[in-house]
Amino acid sequence: ETGVTQSPTHLIKTRGQQVTLRCSSQSGHNTVSWYQQALGQGPQFIFQYYREEENGRGNFPPRFSGLQFPNYSSELNVNALELDDSALYLCASSLGPTGGETQYFGPGTRLLVL
Amino acid sequence: RKEVEQDPGPFNVPEGATVAFNCTYSNSASQSFFWYRQDCRKEPKLLMSVYSSGNEDGRFTAQLNRASQYISLLIRDSKLSDSATYLCAVTVPTGTASKLTFGTGTRLQVTL
Numbered sequence: 001e002t003g004v005t006q007s008p009t010h011l012i013k014t015r016g017q018q019v020t021l022r023c024s025s026q027s028g029h030n031t032v033s034w035y036q037q038a039l040g041q042g043p044q045f046i047f048q049y050y051r052e053e054e055n056g057r058g059n060f061p062p063r064f065s066g067l068q069f070p071n072y073s074s075e076l077n078v079n080a081l082e083l084d085d086s087a088l089y090l091c092a093s094s095l096g097p098t099g100g101e102t103q104y105f106g107p108g109t110r111l112l113v114l
Numbered sequence: 115r116k117e118v119e120q121d122p123g124p125f126n127v128p129e130g131a132t133v134a135f136n137c138t139y140s141n142s143a144s145q146s147f148f149w150y151r152q153d154c155r156k157e158p159k160l161l162m163s164v165y166s167s168g169n170e171d172g173r174f175t176a177q178l179n180r181a182s183q184y185i186s187l188l189i190r191d192s193k194l195s196d197s198a199t200y201l202c203a204v205t206v207p208t209g210t211a212s213k214l215t216f217g218t219g220t221r222l223q224v225t226l
Binding site: 057 | 118201208211
């Protein structure tokens, strides 16, 4: 196992609601990246947090936001949920933000928006 | 054009077969290259990093061709347990960050 944990494992919400997903990084890792994986697709980069600051963002609207805490755990918040937000949300931790650092994934949170 | 493209699959092969997956990437600034394995309804797990000199881990061999912007994965002596989706991933600089960009994955089904 990677030592990266996520909660909850599954979640059902309705359109318009807000959701918070949580991730605990592997010990010693200061960087957390979040990904969205729709059915049949590869994971898509949402954003990355490094030392409590957003450190890069993919093509996701501002209603996707996040936080990183002093212990390097992280949250992903999604406001005004849409049906297309139904997906597996993955967080990955790494030793640093650069391309050479391997990212290790948590088990994911499966979100269903009705 | 997608940033990372993979063979569409699915690949159905008998046990013991050799199978090769290919992946191309469009951004010449890509820095690092990986193959991940993803089982159904699970998270991606790192299979191996890919280096310019090529690298091997047991039955798995990965190759990188920077000039052609091409990555490959070869699996020899396929086992039933190799059945999974194989994701090619490259890191692309995004400001001060490096994001992992994935292909859509290639599904492998190994049969008796």
